[in-house]
Amino acid sequence: MSAPIVIIGAGIAGLVAAIDLQAARREVLVLDAAPDVGGRVRTTVVNGLIIDHGFQVLFTAYPTLKRYLDFDALALRKFLPAARIARDGQTSLIGDALANPSLLLDTIFARAVGLGDKLRLLALRRFAQQLTIDECFGARFAGISTREFLHARGFGTPVIDGFFAPFYGGILLDRTLATSASILLFTFKMLADGDTVVPAGGIGALTQQMAARLTPGTVRTGAAVRSLVTTNGRVTGVRLDDDAVIAAAQVVIATDAPMAARLAATVSLTLPEPTGARGCTTLYFTARRSPIPGKALWLNADHNAIVSHAVTLTDVAPEYAAGGRTLIAATSVGRPADFDDDMLDAAARRELCLMGNMTADTAGFERVALWRVPYSQYEQAPGWREHRPSIACGMPGLWRASETLHSSSLEGAARGGEMAAKALLHAT
Ligand SMILES: Cc1cc2nc3c(=O)[nH]c(=O)nc-3n(C[C@H](O)[C@H](O)[C@H](O)COP(=O)(O)OP(=O)(O)OC[C@H]3O[C@@H](n4cnc5c(N)ncnc54)[C@H](O)[C@@H]3O)c2cc1C
Structure with a gap:
């Protein structure tokens, strides 16, 4: 042979x-x-709870990946095409009303982002959607950082730090926005072209x-x-x-x-x-009542946030917890991801309650898993594409x-x- x-x-x-x-x-x-x-x-099932090895989502618009998957057999569960921004005990829901018209009113009245920036966001969505994936990765965008690109499109520091930093903390595991603008455009395009999902059986x-x-x-x-x-x-x-x-x-x-x-x-x-590497740590909690309910990703826009983003997974995919339990994933990125387990645990409980205005007693958290992934993604700083293998x-x-x-x-x-x-x- x-x-x-x-x-x-x-x-x-x-x-x-x-x-x-x-x-x-x-x-x-x-x-x-x-x-x-x-x-x-990868995913591990712990006492009837589906625990992904770090919170992760699939964009159904990924064109190559989808050729290798049978989406129907995966029983995909959709997130709302929106983010709930939490800051100083206040929340706002900013969504893609073109993808889901029910988000229009919330988005119009969301206080976290001003009207001018909402219109700029809409224009950015249209801009990214019109590009091909190859164009997203062209030299025009690959050589500048996400932060520089957003400034050039007219976004001011408040919306960049208050919305894009936590949003791309969730997607690029990088709240500094030092990642190349190509990735911003690529992910914006994928968000606009399809759904954000997890399989019912875990990632x-x-x-x-x-x-x-x-x-x-x-x-x-x-x-x-x-x-x-x-x-x-x-x-x-x-x-x-x-x-x-x-x-x-x-x-x-x-x-x-x-x-x-x-x-x-x-x-x-x-x-x-x-x-370079971008790492993250995801803590999983069961809760008597979730302080962060709904099918949207919650973004922690507080300046010194330890939890960057979080979601009640069972509101998106009830299959993630047997017996009707509630499962929450809370993720830290950047330096906080390296804090020790006890520090992360205490911060996550505190910040989740703060985000949803709920007391810890009402939430009734029980930590069921903690996943550290120091190498989740490699760094994609401006110019990285010129040094690909x-x-x-x-x-x-x-x-x-x-x-x-x-x-x-x-x-x-x-x-x-x-x-x-x-x-x-x-x-x-
Ligand atoms: C927490 C987290 C969140 C993420 N979020 C997203 C997201 O939302 N959307 C998205 O598109 N991407 C996301 N990513 C990135 C995405 O998961 C990766 O880009 C992708 O899975 C990389 O696949 P790969 O096959 O290149 O590498 P890997 O999945 O790392 O596979 C490499 C394999 O090589 C094996 N291996 C290593 N060394 C050896 C050796 N010496 N001998 C034998 N085997 C070896 C490893 O065990 C591993 O199985 C995320 C990643 C993480 C961890």
């Missing part, structure tokens, strides 16, 4: 590459260090569904690759942590960027991988499938996997 194409990593990029290579009748083996498939898109249902498309036995979990193996200047296999060597016709690295750089270094290759890694037999080929997102990872499979099939 000939050696398989070995894919290192069973996240979205690796799974998409494996699906395409198998569809082209290539022998494929996917190795993943973790005990289950999915990488950053991990996405990768479980993808893995189920592969021939049984294709994926080996609990198999950490320590190094690449070369023969006469060509990558011919991988060495696992237990020292076992697996021969490979080709090797595709589909890990996160820091691990890809480490694996490449084992054969003295330097890959131009992004180095290439699919061919500069050594025969070695390929890169990764979100870093496009953007740090579910769509970016799907594109990375698809591009790698296509290039490999074309070349071999």
Whole structure:
């Protein structure tokens, strides 16, 4: 039997590459260090509660990703296309009234954003929607920060700090708005072009569904690759942590960027991988009564917020908690995400109550999980696209499938996997 194409990593990029290579009748083996498939898109069920490994959503408009998923089978549950902004004990609902006309009155009367800025938001929505995804990532926008771009579109500091910072804290895990304007436009376009959802079975249902498309036995979990193996200047296999060597016709690295750089270094290759990381910590609480009800994402616009954004998941997807319980996800980003568990727990209880004007006794919180994901997304600072890795890694037999080929997102990872499979099939 000939050696398989070995894919290192069973996240979205690796799974998409494996699906395409198998569809082209290539022998494929996917190795993943973790005990289950999915990488950053995983879910654990704890006492009948669906706990995603960090709060995460799917935009149904992601064009590449959706080709690999059966949306009907995922039983997608929709968020309201709106954000509830909480500041100093006051809240305002700002929504996309074009997508959901019932949001019109709330949005018109929302005090958190002035009328001029509401009109600018509408114009920005139209602007982003008219762009193609490639145009969003064009040099015109990729080279400037979100903050600079918003200033250039006429938004003032109050709305930038009071609305965009918490909003993009929720989407880009970056309240500083230092991320490239391309990402702002890309996500604005995705928000306008489709729905924001979670599968009824948790976000991990996405990768479980993808893995189920592969021939049984294709994926080996609990198999950490320590190094690449070369023969006469060509990558011919991988060495696992237990020292076992697996021969490979080709090797595709589909890990996160820091691990890809480490694996490449084992054969003295330097890959131009992004180095910075955006992390977050999500706390999950059950509650007797949620202080932040509804299907919209709640944004904490207070200046010293520790919880950046939060949602009552069971109001969006009742399936997230068996027995009719209420499940809340509260996420910290930036420096607060690194605070210790007790500090985060106390701050989350306090801030959730403050956001919804409720006492802790009425809310009756019980913490059921806390997920830290220090590497949730890589940094996409202005100009990052000029330093993307290439699919061919500069050594025969070695390929890169990764979100870093496009953007740090579910769509970016799907594109990375698809591009790698296509290039490999074309070349071999
Ligand atoms: C909390 C959170 C919130 C997010 N929010 C959103 C969102 O709302 N929308 C959005 O579009 N994106 C979001 N993202 C980003 C999105 O999840 C990622 O961009 C995407 O999942 C990356 O997929 P990937 O396949 O490139 O990498 P990964 O999912 O990281 O997969 C890499 C795999 O490689 C494996 N691996 C690593 N090293 C080795 C080794 N040595 N040997 C074997 N296997 C190895 C890992 O175990 C992992 O399974 C979020 C991410 C997180 C964590």
